[in-house]
Amino acid sequence: MRIAHRWKLTKTLDPHPVSLWFIPVISILLAFAVGGIFLAATGHNPVRIYGVMLNGAFGSVYGVSETLVKTIPLLLTSLGVSVAFRMKLWNIGAEGQFYLGAFATTWVALTFPDLPAAVLLPAMTVAGFVGGAFAALLAAIPRAYLAVNETITTLMLNYIAIYWVNYFIYGPWRDPAGRNFPLTKIFSDAAALPSLGGTRVHYGLFYGLAAAALLFFLFRYTKWGYTVRVIGESNAAARYAGFNITRNIIAVLLLSGGLSGIAGMAELAGVAHRLQPGLSPGYGYTAIIIAWLARLNPCLIIVTAFLFGALQIGGYAIQTSGLPSATVTMLQGLVLFFVLAGEIFTYYRLELIPGKEVAAGE
Numbered sequence: 001m002r003i004a005h006r007w008k009l010t011k012t013l014d015p016h017p018v019s020l021w022f023i024p025v026i027s028i029l030l031a032f033a034v035g036g037i038f039l040a041a042t043g044h045n046p047v048r049i050y051g052v053m054l055n056g057a058f059g060s061v062y063g064v065s066e067t068l069v070k071t072i073p074l075l076l077t078s079l080g081v082s083v084a085f086r087m088k089l090w091n092i093g094a095e096g097q098f099y100l101g102a103f104a105t106t107w108v109a110l111t112f113p114d115l116p117a118a119v120l121l122p123a124m125t126v127a128g129f130v131g132g133a134f135a136a137l138l139a140a141i142p143r144a145y146l147a148v149n150e151t152i153t154t155l156m157l158n159y160i161a162i163y164w165v166n167y168f169i170y171g172p173w174r175d176p177a178g179r180n181f182p183l184t185k186i187f188s189d190a191a192a193l194p195s196l197g198g199t200r201v202h203y204g205l206f207y208g209l210a211a212a213a214l215l216f217f218l219f220r221y222t223k224w225g226y227t228v229r230v231i232g233e234s235n236a237a238a239r240y241a242g243f244n245i246t247r248n249i250i251a252v253l254l255l256s257g258g259l260s261g262i263a264g265m266a267e268l269a270g271v272a273h274r275l276q277p278g279l280s281p282g283y284g285y286t287a288i289i290i291a292w293l294a295r296l297n298p299c300l301i302i303v304t305a306f307l308f309g310a311l312q313i314g315g316y317a318i319q320t321s322g323l324p325s326a327t328v329t330m331l332q333g334l335v336l337f338f339v340l341a342g343e344i345f346t347y348y349r350l351e352l353i354p355g356k357e358v359a360a361g362e
Helices: 017-041 046-058 061-086 094-111 117-146 150-170 204-221 223-233 235-240 245-272 283-293 298-321 327-347
Strands: 006-011 348-353
Touching: 017 046, 017 327, 046 061, 046 298, 061 094, 061 204, 061 223, 061 245, 061 283, 061 298, 094 117, 094 150, 094 245, 094 283, 117 150, 117 245, 204 223, 204 245, 204 298, 223 235, 223 245, 235 245, 245 283, 283 298, 283 327, 298 327, 327 348
Parallel strands: none
Antiparallel strands: 006 348
């Protein structure tokens, strides 16, 4: 006779505080280690490549300022998706919401070019929010009333939004004086966000910091923030408590999309100053990684967005070493993969389940 034991993964509702921070750090280090193996396999010295990236992002005032420029849209889109994720709504559409926010911003800037900055910039900000919120609303309504999976709808709406914007860039809004390049007319000076200290860092940074502070307050100190958390944890408990789930699904996705729309506005008014193809190199997708890595904490999102901004600037720097900037996309994917894998060790425990006696040979 022998006793057959078995192993089982058991979810824990109270993970150890150390594991909440230690495991993600280990996961990131492992991601870069695997990235280093890939670099070595392609004939590059990973230590030198990582050094070039680090120097490109932090080795000069210009590098740090450009890192901050990249941080702004990453911060706003990450805050946007984090709002939806808190209620277990999988908004994968921040990219499209970014573009529709930029589209609405462009309409205001091109339609009212003679308005003073004190009027035009707030109007562009509101338009950016409305554009992004509208993109999210297209997924929110079927999710709230018909239980349509928002992961699919928000993802597919990305492509609709991008091609919609491209239609106007290549068509009605194309600048006749643009030498056949697909660009809109350049915005008026009043439509430009002020910059800081002679760098390209613009006031969109304050939009991101203000949004982070607002979300921190909403989710920690307000009844609505508590409601969102309860609905995210259990729809049954939320219904028992009398919370209006339908209304909150729409409200959360509107706020989520609106923040991504403001990211589009800030990128236009602070950096590009005209609508053009490829305005976003994937900010909305990178935002998903940032939000999860920061555990949906608005304060940690600020730090994580800055680090991912540095990663993007470092990606441009390594092109001088013969590597494509897409190497950074690979590293971002590795980080996401290892962080998600690390969640198993954070929220699950491997337990040995005692078995019963069985006859030998069974």
